[in-house]
Amino acid sequence: MLKSLAGKTVIVTGASRGIGRGMALRFGQAGINVLVVSRNQADADAVAARIGPHAAGFAADVASPDECKAMAEAAVARFGGIDILCANAGIFPPAKLADMTLEQYELVMNTNLRSAFFSSQAVLPAMTAAGSGRIILTSSITGPITGYPGWSHYGASKAGQLGFMRTAALELAPRGITVNAVLPGNIFTEGLLSNGPDYIAAMVAAIPLKRLGTVEDIANTALFLASEEAAFITGQTITVDGGQVLPESLDAIEA
Numbered sequence: 001m002l003k004s005l006a007g008k009t010v011i012v013t014g015a016s017r018g019i020g021r022g023m024a025l026r027f028g029q030a031g032i033n034v035l036v037v038s039r040n041q042a043d044a045d046a047v048a049a050r051i052g053p054h055a056a057g058f059a060a061d062v063a064s065p066d067e068c069k070a071m072a073e074a075a076v077a078r079f080g081g082i083d084i085l086c087a088n089a090g091i092f093p094p095a096k097l098a099d100m101t102l103e104q105y106e107l108v109m110n111t112n113l114r115s116a117f118f119s120s121q122a123v124l125p126a127m128t129a130a131g132s133g134r135i136i137l138t139s140s141i142t143g144p145i146t147g148y149p150g151w152s153h154y155g156a157s158k159a160g161q162l163g164f165m166r167t168a169a170l171e172l173a174p175r176g177i178t179v180n181a182v183l184p185g186n187i188f189t190e191g192l193l194s195n196g197p198d199y200i201a202a203m204v205a206a207i208p209l210k211r212l213g214t215v216e217d218i219a220n221t222a223l224f225l226a227s228e229e230a231a232f233i234t235g236q237t238i239t240v241d242g243g244q245v246l247p248e249s250l251d252a253i254e255a
């Protein structure tokens with residue numbers, strides 16, 4: 001049983017759907033104040049309403065440093081501080097390298113990687129004033145550990161988050177702020193559903209625990225990294241993938 005985080009405040013980006021919504025609901029359930037962030041205000045408000053009066057929706061595009069700053073200011077104005085940032089918002093539109101446009105590259109890199117820099121930078125004043133803080137990045141197995149055709153830009157953004165994390169963890173340790181990353185495998189979300197039933201069936205076949213992950217699997221890991229018990233962990237990754245990256249081949253799962 002982890003010590004209670006009730007009364008703390010978290011910002012969860014990309015919290016209107018999928019993994020981010022799972023995090024927002026789980027943190028809210030733990031009594032943590034939640035700023036639910038997505039580009040769509042109504043969607044963010046709907047998730048905040050499910051959590052209760054200790055949550056609020058906020059519309060921001062995390063690719064914009066100015067909007068990240070506004071998001072952090074809104075959390076401080078509403079809840080009086082920021083203890084935890086779940087920098088989770090991310091997109092994964094496929095594009096093969098041979099055809100990739102600069103626009104496709106920049107959209108993915110700015111949404112997934114630039115956002116890690118500037119959402120983290122935005123929460124620093126509040127966390128520094130408190131003398132403590134937790135920054136939790138949603139990376140992926142794709143990029144840091146594996147590859148998948150069509151996702152070279154996505155994989156680079158997710159691997160880039162880990163390069164960012166290691167130096168940020170060093171720079172922020174004197175302020176009492178830890179920076180860690182969760183690496184989800186294939187998690188059952190609306191986003192994943194858009195890849196189609198064949199993709200989902202192939203993924204389940206490749207996972208030793210024989211199921212897709214749930215948003216709760218990832219939310220619980222993020223909650224652990226936010227906990228007091230995880231205070232001495234920084235600059236680290238936790239892979240949550242049902243063992244997907246372990247087998248050398250399909251034979252290794254079936255043997």
Ligand SMILES: NC(=O)c1ccc[n+]([C@@H]2O[C@H](COP(=O)([O-])OP(=O)(O)OC[C@H]3O[C@@H](n4cnc5c(N)ncnc54)[C@H](OP(=O)(O)O)[C@@H]3O)[C@@H](O)[C@H]2O)c1
Pocket residue numbers: 013014015016017018019020037038039040043060061062063088089090091092111138139140141183184185186187188189190191192
């Ligand atoms: N699902 C998986 O299997 C899986 C596996 C590994 C890693 N991940 C990572 O987990 C994170 C969440 O993925 P998901 O599957 O939950 O995605 P999802 O279901 O598509 O949800 C994405 C969320 O991010 C928000 N968002 C997108 N662009 C944004 C922006 N520029 N600014 C602010 N919010 C933005 C979306 O809301 P709006 O569109 O309204 O802004 C939505 O709330 C991503 O970083 C992804 O790379 C997912």
